[in-house]
Amino acid sequence: MSETTPSSVPRRTSSRKQVRPIVEHEDGTTSSTPTRSGRPLLDFRGPRVSQPPQHLADMSMDERIAAVKEMGLPAFRAKQLSTHYFVHHSSDVDQMTDLPKDSRAELGERFFPTLLTEVHRLKTGNGDTIKFLWRLFDGSLVESVLMRYRNRITLCVSSQCGCGMNCPFCATGQQGLTRNMSAAEIVDQVVRANQVIAAGELADTSDEDRNLLGEAAAGVGDESGGEAVSETAPTGTSAGAHATASGGAAERVTNIVFMGMGEPLANYKRVMNAVRRFVEPGPSGLGMSARRITISTVGLVPGINKLAMEEIPVTFALSLHAPDDGLRNEMIPVNTRWNADEAIDAAYAYYKTSGRRVSIEYALIKDMNDHAWRAGLLAKKLNARGRGWVHVNPIPLNPTPGSVWTASEPDVAAEFVRVLRDAGVPTTIRDTRGKDIDGACGQLATSQQNDDAVTAD
Incomplete structure (x- = not known):
């Protein structure tokens, strides 16, 4: 597809000098992109490193229910935990009084690292x-x-x-x-x-x-x-x-x-x-x-x-x-x-x-x-x-x-x-x-x- 450029659009001319991209380094030297201190030009994956422990927000609701059941707790606890985090924006299990007191620390460690x-x-x-x-x-x-x-x-x-x-x-x-x-x-x-x-x-x-x-x-x-x-x-x-x-x-x-x-x-x-x-x-x-x-x-x-x-x-x-x-x-x-x-x-x-x-x-x-x-x-x-x-x-x-x-x-x-x-x-x-x-x-x-x-x- 093509379209004629409107007459009001200036042609490719300018009295201003074209400045090209340059990177200025801490030692005062400069280099043109795309080089950078020997690093890869593009990095789509990054190094293989550890990810953080799994959190409630990493899981779907079905996965939360499964995780709660693995702990020997009823499925509805997953909804309670989700309500605290996503609705009330809290991950402090000590404030979650609707959870069993003797299970709060374990739930906090499992779901809220x-x-x-x-x-x-x-x-x-x-x-x-x-x-x-x-x-x-x-x-x-x-x-x-x-x-x-x-x-x-x-x-x-x-x-x-x-x-x-x-x-x-x-x-x-x-x-x-x-x-x-x-x-x-x-x-x-x-x-x-x-x-x-x-x-x-x-x-x-x-x-x-x-x-x-x-x-x-x-x-x-x-x-x-x-x-x-x-x-x-x-x-x-x-x-x-x-x-x-x-x-x-x-x-x-x-x-x-x-x-x-x-x-x-x-x-x-x-x-x-x-x-x-x-x-x-x-x-x-x-x-x-x-x-x-x-x-x-x-x-x-x-x-x-x-x-x-x-x-x-x-x-x-x-x-x-x-x-x-x-x-x-x-x-x-x-x-x-x-x-x-x-x-x-x-x-x-x-x-x-x-x-x-x-x-x-x-x-x-x-x-x-x-x-x-x-x-x-x-x-x-x-x-x-x-x-x-x-x-x-x-x-x-x-x-x-x-x-x-x-x-x-x-x-x-x-x-x-x-x-x-x-x-x-x-x-x-x-x-x-x-x-x-x-x-x-x-x-x-x-x-x-x-x-x-x-x-x-």
């Missing part, structure tokens, strides 16, 4: 964003970010310890991959965030976010561009709330984005098990709307195709960052395996299969990928596959330590957006929530060096 230990947290000045640093059972470190918006509470979760995709402008990508996270480690980030919300540690309100153009920004968790969402809430509660023991409604995380550390589709099985826990009705799971869960990928085409066949209508986001393979090969090394057109084709196929509008994520980097002709090429490629299937979210680059790049100038970003909109492509610049605590997109790097961190009790 410690998965996340809070190392520290950072909070923005107005308190509407909190970044957590978690230590896992093997000492690995991961981060997650909790954000309140006016109409939702979003948690950005990690799915891997580090990342093997080697994208040079992403702090996580420069760490390399340590291991995949378990389904329960992913789920427990949400449960722990719900505990923080219930304790009143997240600000009660949030101002409207404005982007660098002064417009209302697309928030994290709103990747579909404000597409209407039919929320599914647990029986007897409003959307985004659980019933408390006293019968009232308690706030909780309403939106989940797999945009933390790691490439979700490189940890496909565990990520999808976590998604099933998110969407299963309580007490089997958290009872969330699949439409409020966003899975983002740099373009693992086989994983995108598998996701389309799951029949779980999550929001899908493709981190494209460049429409032309020459640049994208350097920015997104996985592009050497599946190129930009193959990734866009897979994204379009996801839309055709699921009926869910796709998001294109695009980090605007000064003099690298923010040229107007690239916006024109992106619009041409998206429109060639149809209209109404996609929404573009440009994101000003968030600075990371050692980075030689910076965000696009506002007038350049405005021109990029104008070209897309003039071509009929819905486009909204996303916010940079959490940038002041290194909690914005591309900044998660498990640093423990900030002395201003609030240490967990």
